[in-house]
Amino acid sequence: MHELTQSDIVENLFVFVLASFLGLELIRGVSRLLHTPLMSLTNAISSIAIVGSLLITGRGLSSTTTLLGAAAICCSAINAIGGFMITERILRMFKRRDDGGAARGGH
Numbered sequence: 274m275h276e277l278t279q280s281d282i283v284e285n286l287f288v289f290v291l292a293s294f295l296g297l298e299l300i301r302g303v304s305r306l307l308h309t310p311l312m313s314l315t316n317a318i319s320s321i322a323i324v325g326s327l328l329i330t331g332r333g334l335s336s337t338t339t340l341l342g343a344a345a346i347c348c349s350a351i352n353a354i355g356g357f358m359i360t361e362r363i364l365r366m367f368k369r370r371d372d373g374g375a376a377r378g379g380h
Contacts, residue, residue: 288328292321316356322349 330342
């Protein structure tokens with residue numbers, strides 16, 4: 274089994290802090306009128322999980338960690354993509370609908 278050295282701990286802590294700041298920036302970039310804070314936080318956590326999963330998978334310590342890391346990447350990506358799809362749907366709700374008034378000789 275691989276023992277964590279002080280260098281590994283510092284590296285993991287650095288990645289965690291960097292991913293946390295990235296997640297916070299993602300939350301700040303979304304209008305509060307469009308998302309609930311919970312949904313924004315969920316998307317940010319999924320993004321952090323993707324970064325962590327990529328690191329775990331890339332190390333290739335064992336076939337089990339590689340398999341679990343790949344599954345985590347898949348699940349987190351599905352969650353993040355679903356959040357962005359919902360965001361797109363909400364944005365479409367706020368667009369004006371063209372009801373064809375010009376075609377009917379309307380205003």
